[in-house]
Amino acid sequence: MTDYTTVSIPQELADRIEETIEGTSFSSTSDLVRFLLRSIVVQHQRREQLTEAEFAEIAAQLRDLGYLE
Numbered sequence: 001m002t003d004y005t006t007v008s009i010p011q012e013l014a015d016r017i018e019e020t021i022e023g024t025s026f027s028s029t030s031d032l033v034r035f036l037l038r039s040i041v042v043q044h045q046r047r048e049q050l051t052e053a054e055f056a057e058i059a060a061q062l063r064d065l066g067y068l069e
Helices: 012-020 029-047 052-064
Strands: none
Touching: 012 029, 029 052
16 A cells, blocks of 8 residues: 655646646646656656756756756
């Protein structure tokens, strides 16, 4: 059995995500967040360390999605 935890995001961001995932294979905000976080972790594990450029690119993408300020 997999245990889960809760991550809080602003309601405005949740609303934007719901609009963004409409018509995609993501069925919920949680699906998208899991996908994004897994992608980051997999990149990190493959290289054992993210380069500064990769980290900056990921941070920029998360900022554009509203996850970072």
